[in-house]
Amino acid sequence: MSKIQKIKRKDLNLEKYSDALKNALNYRIYAEYWYLDVLTNKKWECLIYGDYEVVMPIPLQYKLGFKFVLQPFYSQQLGVFYKQEISKELFREFEDRLHKYRVRAYSFNEENTESFQPKGEKKVNQILNLNRPYELIQNHFSKDRIKDIRRNSKLNLILKEEFDFDLFFELRKEAYSELESMLDVNLTKKFIKSIIDSKKHKAFMLCNSDQEVLSMILFGASNSRLIQLFSVRNKSIEPKGAFPFLLNQVIKIFAESELILDFEGSMVPGIARRNESFGAEKKYYTTYSNFKFKL
8 A cells, every 4th residue: 555645735734844845855945835825826735655754746726627737837846855765666656646637737856857757748947056166157158148247247237135026027017018918917926925025035136327227036045046936127228138147146146155056947949048158057857747638
């Protein structure tokens, strides 16, 4: 008899779940209970092995009487989380349990993908290890990135460790109106507030000498990863290469730390090239689906 049990969100021991995740070898902020609560409106459950030794959160949606699994927006990687390495047999048990759901999309983390090759489509993420001196990291920048940095370093730009909530959404609406129409803006606002309230974030704004905001970036910061969750540019006044310059300043601040800068993608060629121009390496996660019907 399997030791894996399904526990509904309302019955979850939050202390044990949080401890299991915090101490997991493959921790991701995406699996924090408060993170999932906001993005799913508490519509998720968890597959648990033993006494919360291994956990696998399952985000849910309900439509037209159907219950199905759907990876939430702003949550790139979930999967199986463990404090100690687990066997392939145990991982397959978790994977088989997932397959019994109707799954629109569910993403296994990079470590799951590398160790166990779950069924599904491999997708690209890019990460940059910051555990080296800045000069060594910069040696792997592309020539275009170096040009951006040199050009913008002459403009007396100001870096602030702040986040202007209202301005962020104003600029986002102006620059990405098509994206805004696809997403639930109220959910995005609620989610960003929860990230800021959690204190598990880092935020930066790049301003010109007139104190006008040129670009903004918000990271999820927890354990060893800085995950680029949101960014926005003030395209009407932003000088060429200002956003890469902002990223460079962040890299410079956190160089020689044990952090990994997680660019959170991308499968979009232009964004992928920009990420890799900082020397980021490719990692793969896996998205599984067995239920294509659109509700």
